[in-house]
Amino acid sequence: MPGISMSLGNMFCSRCGDGFEPHEKIVNSNGELWHPQCFVCAQCFRAFPEGIFYEFEGRKYCEHDFHVLFAPCCGKCGEFVIGRVIKAMNSNWHPRCFRCEMCDKELADLGFIRNQGRALCHECNAKAKAVGLGKYVCHKCHGLIDDKPLRFRGEVYHGYHFNCTACGVELNSEAREVRCRPGFAANEMNELYCLRCHDKMGIPICGACRRPIEERVVTALGKHWHVEHFVCAKCEKPFLGHRHYEKKGLAYCETHYHQLFGNLCFVCNQVIAGDVFTALNKAWCVHHFACSVCDQKMNQKTKFYECDLKPVCKKCYDKFPNELRRRLRKAHEQTPKKASV
Amino acid sequence: MNQAPVSCIPNSKMSRPKKVIDEAKEIQNPELDLADKGIASFEEMPGLFNMLNITRLTLSHNKIQVVPPGLANLVNLEILNLFNNQIEELPTSLSSMPKLRILNVGMNRLGVLPRGFGTFPMLEVLDLTYNNLDESTLPGNFFMMETLRALYLGDNDFEFLPAEVGQLKNLQILVLRENDLVELPKEVGDLSRLRELHIQGNRLTVLPPEIGNLDLVSSKSVLKMENNPWVTPIADQLQVGVSHVMDYIRTETYRYVYNRHVSADRPPPPKTNDKSKKISRARQQS
Ligand SMILES: [Zn+2]
Ligand SMILES: [Zn+2]
Ligand SMILES: [Zn+2]
Ligand SMILES: [Zn+2]
Ligand SMILES: [Zn+2]
Ligand SMILES: [Zn+2]
Ligand SMILES: [Zn+2]
Ligand SMILES: [Zn+2]
Numbered sequence: 358m359p360g361i362s363m364s365l366g367n368m369f370c371s372r373c374g375d376g377f378e379p380h381e382k383i384v385n386s387n388g389e390l391w392h393p394q395c396f397v398c399a400q401c402f403r404a405f406p407e408g409i410f411y412e413f414e415g416r417k418y419c420e421h422d423f424h425v426l427f428a429p430c431c432g433k434c435g436e437f438v439i440g441r442v443i444k445a446m447n448s449n450w451h452p453r454c455f456r457c458e459m460c461d462k463e464l465a466d467l468g469f470i471r472n473q474g475r476a477l478c479h480e481c482n483a484k485a486k487a488v489g490l491g492k493y494v495c496h497k498c499h500g501l502i503d504d505k506p507l508r509f510r511g512e513v514y515h516g517y518h519f520n521c522t523a524c525g526v527e528l529n530s531e532a533r534e535v536r537c538r539p540g541f542a543a544n545e546m547n548e549l550y551c552l553r554c555h556d557k558m559g560i561p562i563c564g565a566c567r568r569p570i571e572e573r574v575v576t577a578l579g580k581h582w583h584v585e586h587f588v589c590a591k592c593e594k595p596f597l598g599h600r601h602y603e604k605k606g607l608a609y610c611e612t613h614y615h616q617l618f619g620n621l622c623f624v625c626n627q628v629i630a631g632d633v634f635t636a637l638n639k640a641w642c643v644h645h646f647a648c649s650v651c652d653q654k655m656n657q658k659t660k661f662y663e664c665d666l667k668p669v670c671k672k673c674y675d676k677f678p679n680e681l682r683r684r685l686r687k688a689h690e691q692t693p694k695k696a697s698v
Numbered sequence: 699m700n701q702a703p704v705s706c707i708p709n710s711k712m713s714r715p716k717k718v719i720d721e722a723k724e725i726q727n728p729e730l731d732l733a734d735k736g737i738a739s740f741e742e743m744p745g746l747f748n749m750l751n752i753t754r755l756t757l758s759h760n761k762i763q764v765v766p767p768g769l770a771n772l773v774n775l776e777i778l779n780l781f782n783n784q785i786e787e788l789p790t791s792l793s794s795m796p797k798l799r800i801l802n803v804g805m806n807r808l809g810v811l812p813r814g815f816g817t818f819p820m821l822e823v824l825d826l827t828y829n830n831l832d833e834s835t836l837p838g839n840f841f842m843m844e845t846l847r848a849l850y851l852g853d854n855d856f857e858f859l860p861a862e863v864g865q866l867k868n869l870q871i872l873v874l875r876e877n878d879l880v881e882l883p884k885e886v887g888d889l890s891r892l893r894e895l896h897i898q899g900n901r902l903t904v905l906p907p908e909i910g911n912l913d914l915v916s917s918k919s920v921l922k923m924e925n926n927p928w929v930t931p932i933a934d935q936l937q938v939g940v941s942h943v944m945d946y947i948r949t950e951t952y953r954y955v956y957n958r959h960v961s962a963d964r965p966p967p968p969k970t971n972d973k974s975k976k977i978s979r980a981r982q983q984s
Contacts, residue, residue, distance in 0.1 A: 624777075624800065626799075626822060626847070638893070638894060638918065638919075638920050649802075649825075650758050650759075650779075650781050650782070650802075650804075651731075651733040651734070651756060651758050651759065651779075651781075652729075652731065652733070652754065652756040652758075652777070652779055653731070653733075664827075665827065665850060665852050665873045665875060665896060666871075666894060666896075666920060673758070673759070676734075676759055676782065678975070678976070678977045679975075680975040680976065681828070681853070681976075684876070684899075688898070688899075688924075688925075691924055691925075
């Protein structure tokens, strides 16, 4: 038994060096022995409350005096720092008090960078630097993005950190984020695709500009179009929901469709919506079918003469000089009469 | 001309011009019919130039000799019809009428057109049929009227048509019937929208091959070319039909025939149209 082997004669108090009387109380702490009256705070000579003491350079102090003499104050909260002390930025800190000045992340285990008198985490430091240079910082590697960033789930990245969800090819900034699929409100379900796979996925692509259509889609001529890119093949004005007319794979506005393929009134040059008078290689709307000489209205039953393929009422024809009527009659006899519809 | 037609005023010879105008004012009729009223002067139509609302003015079959510049006051006028009067000159002011789309001055005594005539901003149909016009009296800017879709020059005295006709990009109808034309400029072939070409009764012997660029034989097109002293191969094709002429002038053979004909530089055929009885000449005869 080890206790037995120690005889009272070779035991001495660690503080005063005297021996111990038989039956005297001995304080044993980590193998060192004290008279109870010697086991006191090196500063206040009082017993340690509840036996708790702090050691510094071989001396023991009560909690109070130890703090007063040796413990640092946190640069943030001003309290003593007990336990782990973070020494940084010329101050001491509780670990929980030493945080990134931009994002408030605890820096004790992450390391920090001094940026213009502030302690910043690596990410925030990179961001601060990039903002100064007018560039983006990759959300993954925190490096600067030199060309265009790839936007994904609200952050910016180097494209090469990602692969196409469909074909696995390494992506670049051209990649497409497929947004909010039905049933998923947040963008957590967003996924990235390369341009080629994206085009194949049935996300409508505009037939004019070849970009995906994320707003209103116009479907016509077997293709999809941005509203503002679906235009008349002749005047190139967007239809914007107005009626369009299709012919040989092209779309036209009303005016140009009729100008190119339909009936315009010879007088008003407007598209004829209602009844059409067709004669003499021309068409007229109901308001404008009239004698070309006196402007009197005519109808289906009115008999008229023809001069230079314009209609002339009988009254006007009768007023033509004889020599002209003779020539017109002669010409009429010469030309095989074309049936007018 | 998009408003619905207002009730028509009866075109009775009995109603005096002034009465017609007063009635039109009363019912706010924007279309004024004054055809065949024996009108000799605009002075017989007091207050006319104040009727700024009118869109059509028809004065055919009257005896008007002078068109006053004040007519251009009618800034809303879209159709002006002066057919069969005795007008020798038109005022320059007409060309500034902002909405004029149809101008009919056929069957008058025009020997000249005013300088700057070609500045109409909206003119679509110009009818100068049966006057005394020729290429020497056309103002320099005549072919600047890009809005023109129909040009009627039949029964005039043109021997040549200026090459500038090719500038009338919107022209669909060109009538040159019974002039004295000796040749057509190749620029007619630039009028890509042309669907009516009337060149009958002239002194034409060949067509420029460029006419072959035009679509003049579809169901919506007309080519009238009778009564010209055509070279034999054209005359032969014309016997069968104009579509055969159009096919023929597109051939290499024709290009050769045409070039040889032009380089031969023969004197043009004589004038054959007797115009002495034309009423447009009446003044000169008396
Ligand atoms: Zn002691
Ligand atoms: Zn931070
Ligand atoms: Zn941070
Ligand atoms: Zn892919
Ligand atoms: Zn587009
Ligand atoms: Zn259009
Ligand atoms: Zn009409
Ligand atoms: Zn008539």
